[in-house]
Amino acid sequence: MKKAFFLILILGINVSLSFGQDIDLTHKSRRLELSKALDSSVVIISSEVKQHDSYKDNKNFYYLTGIQVPNSLLILTPSLDDKDLLITGSKRLDDEFLNNFEIVKKTDLPNTIFKLSRDYNIIATSFLGIEILSEWNINLDIFDEIVKADFALGEMRMIKENQEIRDLKKAINITSDALNEVFKYTKPGLTEKALRSVIRYKFESNDAKEVFIQVASGPNCTSIHFGATERILNENDLIVFDVGVYYNNYTSDISRTIPVNGKFSPSQADIYKIVLEAQKKGIELTRQGNNYIDVQNAITEVLNDGLYNLKLITDKNSEWQKKLYIMHGWGHFIGLDVHDVSKYALKKKDKTYKEGMVITVEPGLYFPEDYLYSIPHKIKDLVTEEEFKQYRKTVLPIYKKYENSGVRIEDDVLITFDGNIVLSKGVPKEINHIEKMMEEGSFFNNETKD
Numbered sequence: 434m435k436k437a438f439f440l441i442l443i444l445g446i447n448v449s450l451s452f453g454q455d456i457d458l459t460h461k462s463r464r465l466e467l468s469k470a471l472d473s474s475v476v477i478i479s480s481e482v483k484q485h486d487s488y489k490d491n492k493n494f495y496y497l498t499g500i501q502v503p504n505s506l507l508i509l510t511p512s513l514d515d516k517d518l519l520i521t522g523s524k525r526l527d528d529e530f531l532n533n534f535e536i537v538k539k540t541d542l543p544n545t546i547f548k549l550s551r552d553y554n555i556i557a558t559s560f561l562g563i564e565i566l567s568e569w570n571i572n573l574d575i576f577d578e579i580v581k582a583d584f585a586l587g588e589m590r591m592i593k594e595n596q597e598i599r600d601l602k603k604a605i606n607i608t609s610d611a612l613n614e615v616f617k618y619t620k621p622g623l624t625e626k627a628l629r630s631v632i633r634y635k636f637e638s639n640d641a642k643e644v645f646i647q648v649a650s651g652p653n654c655t656s657i658h659f660g661a662t663e664r665i666l667n668e669n670d671l672i673v674f675d676v677g678v679y680y681n682n683y684t685s686d687i688s689r690t691i692p693v694n695g696k697f698s699p700s701q702a703d704i705y706k707i708v709l710e711a712q713k714k715g716i717e718l719t720r721q722g723n724n725y726i727d728v729q730n731a732i733t734e735v736l737n738d739g740l741y742n743l744k745l746i747t748d749k750n751s752e753w754q755k756k757l758y759i760m761h762g763w764g765h766f767i768g769l770d771v772h773d774v775s776k777y778a779l780k781k782k783d784k785t786y787k788e789g790m791v792i793t794v795e796p797g798l799y800f801p802e803d804y805l806y807s808i809p810h811k812i813k814d815l816v817t818e819e820e821f822k823q824y825r826k827t828v829l830p831i832y833k834k835y836e837n838s839g840v841r842i843e844d845d846v847l848i849t850f851d852g853n854i855v856l857s858k859g860v861p862k863e864i865n866h867i868e869k870m871m872e873e874g875s876f877f878n879n880e881t882k883d
């Protein structure tokens with residue numbers, strides 16, 4: 434009986450999608466699905482999470498209701514006959530929205546929870562920021578069992594619905610447009626911040642909310658998370674852009690690396706080609722049936738083969754040499770969060786990719802200043818002083834060619850039934866395409882000439 438009702442709801446969504454009135458059914462069906470996945474326990478989700486003493490929107494609450502409001506609680510009641518409960522201090526919510534819920538006053542909350550605990554044994558909640566529930570004076574211990582809702586929510590949020598894909602595409606297109614503009618604008622003598630202001634202008638004129646903008650030039654390229662500074666761009670620098678926006682709460686995440694003067698030098702191209710080849714290999718394998726480890730192994734192999742050919746590593750089978758220049762993971766889901774629900778499933782070997790997932794593919798190689806001066810911390814247990822000294826002696830003259838540079842290339846990839854779609858393909862990544870685009874002037878260059 435329950436199942437039949439659920440099916441009707443799903444059908445309802447498909448029908449109403451074409452009329453653009455899907456919002457309430459979409460969120461209602463998510464709430465039902467979650468309740469079902471959690472074995473029909475009561476589910477309680479706060480609209481905020483508390484982390485390091487600050488309050489942030491709880492994306493799970495948004496995912497289940499379609500709204501972001503402070504100081505509210507959602508309680509899912511397993512019975513299909515009852516409406517889900519909402520406790521909210523917000524006066525901004527319109528009646529039509531509130532009709533989807535039974536509204537509970539804050540003062541009635543303890544009583545409501547007590548009643549639920551008589552009918553149901555299990556309560557589920559998101560353990561991310563769970564301490565916020567104590568601020569509501571809710572005692573979960575009156576239930577026989579408290580379980581995590583995070584995994585079930587993660588499983589659901591990993592598979593994107595059509596509306597979510599539309600919003601992700603919009604965020605990605607806005608980001609692509611901003612990157613293409615800034616490629617044309619880039620030239621020696623400008624600052625990192627000047628490039629950031631072009632990206633910001635593009636974001637704001639598209640009603641998109643900045644998530645982060647990295648403009649890392651020269652030696653700054655070797656920092657994995659960077660902002661933008663007053664540093665003046667040099668003729669021979671590379672720049673690593675890593676940029677994301679929210680559009681309608683869904684985020685993009687794109688990285689590109691370009692030469693400040695518009696032409697990759699031979700040594701810059703050496704590294705760029707390796708990362709690009711690894712990235713393409715990673716994208717090729719980002720498809721149904723494969724998993725995180727499959728892609729990781731393939732990317733690592735291409736990167737290390739490339740480093741070996743350049744003589745930057747001397748032994749392809751050495752565990753510590755394989756780790757030296759690879760400084761971050763190759764990818765993560767995107768969605769309501771930039772690093773979306775990845776904790777719950779991404780790295781499990783038995784978790785294969787499915788249609789509807791959206792993942793970044795972002796290998797990189799980095800060559801920080803004085804990196805080989807002593808044994809880098811992350812490999813210190815894997816190599817002896819003597820062995821490392823020998824390695825440094827052989828590699829240092831070659832390393833100098835690449836020192837103070839870094840390359841990262843990141844695309845956002847939607848997994849489809851029979852392959853994938855690179856949603857960020859509007860930003861060039863082939864060397865000749867980047868160089869050609871950089872030859873074009875930017876609207877912003879013209880503005881500053883006068």
Ligand SMILES: [Mn+2]
Pocket residue numbers: 686765793795843
């Ligand atoms: Mn990323």
